[in-house]
Amino acid sequence: MSYVTLDHITKDFGPARVIDDISLAIEKGEFVVFVGPSGCGKSTLLRLIAGLEQVTGGALAIDGRDITRLDSANRGIAMVFQSYALYPHMTVADNITFGMRMNKVDKALIAERLSRAAQMLHLEPLLERRPAQLSGGQRQRVAIGRAIVRDPSVFLFDEPLSNLDAALRHEMRVEILKLHRDLGSTMIYVTHDQVEAMTMADKIVVLSGGKIEQIGSPLDLYLKPANRFVAEFLGSPK
Ligand code: ADP
Numbered sequence: 001m002s003y004v005t006l007d008h009i010t011k012d013f014g015p016a017r018v019i020d021d022i023s024l025a026i027e028k029g030e031f032v033v034f035v036g037p038s039g040c041g042k043s044t045l046l047r048l049i050a051g052l053e054q055v056t057g058g059a060l061a062i063d064g065r066d067i068t069r070l071d072s073a074n075r076g077i078a079m080v081f082q083s084y085a086l087y088p089h090m091t092v093a094d095n096i097t098f099g100m101r102m103n104k105v106d107k108a109l110i111a112e113r114l115s116r117a118a119q120m121l122h123l124e125p126l127l128e129r130r131p132a133q134l135s136g137g138q139r140q141r142v143a144i145g146r147a148i149v150r151d152p153s154v155f156l157f158d159e160p161l162s163n164l165d166a167a168l169r170h171e172m173r174v175e176i177l178k179l180h181r182d183l184g185s186t187m188i189y190v191t192h193d194q195v196e197a198m199t200m201a202d203k204i205v206v207l208s209g210g211k212i213e214q215i216g217s218p219l220d221l222y223l224k225p226a227n228r229f230v231a232e233f234l235g236s237p238k
Pocket residue numbers: 013018036037038039040041042043044045
């Protein structure tokens with residue numbers, strides 16, 4: 001059985017159907033990339049999986065458990081946003097541990113998880129700084145650190161690198177893949193960048209207009225695009 005399953009998911013905003021009958025199976029430990037043009041529904045689909053929005057129709061399950069009606073706090077999912085969403089007045093350490101402190105997690109466990117995340121993300125020398133004293137790449141590392149310490153069953157990334165310059169984007173891509181390898185976690189990564197999709201994914205889901213155009217490995221999509229949309233979208237990097 002697959003680890004994450006989306007079963008005929010739809011989402012309407014008023015009269016507009018922005019997610020239109022999406023079914024998908026993701027295996028444990030897979031790195032899946034949702035790619036498609038701006039406005040095709042990528043963020044909405046992630047927010048539905050995270051529980052930040054409720055589905056209009058269909059069902060979601062993780063590891064055989066129906067999560068369709070669960071609050072986002074109880075889904076065991078952590079999401080990393082493009083905008084980082086860090087607290088400006090808190091240190092890096094406090095930003096990373098904020099959720100655990102709110103949930104009254106044991107202090108020793110907090111320290112252990114902070115130290116592990118800081119080590120993985122090379123944040124040890126920066127723990128007492130505030131976000132304003134960090135570069136864009138360092139801020140994104142803090143946002144990822146905050147996800148890691150939650151020890152989630154699934155990581156969601158919504159265009160995490162789009163605020164970074166090209167060189168830093170490349171560096172962070174490698175770091176995220178290394179993290180995926182070290183943690184062995186299931187990761188769903190959204191981008192509108194074809195190169196990012198083709199170089200990072202185990203499995204790519206191509207979206208357009210709230211529907212799936214094609215699912216496959218980068219090589220499958222490259223060699224056998226299902227239709228003209230996929231061929232043109234993945235065949236013409238920016
Ligand atoms: P993407 O992330 O692929 O750029 P989004 O998921 O953000 O696309 O948006 C998909 C569509 O849903 C867009 O047409 C957008 O305007 C619409 N949409 C997203 N969120 C809302 C909302 N809260 N209310 C109404 N329409 C929305």
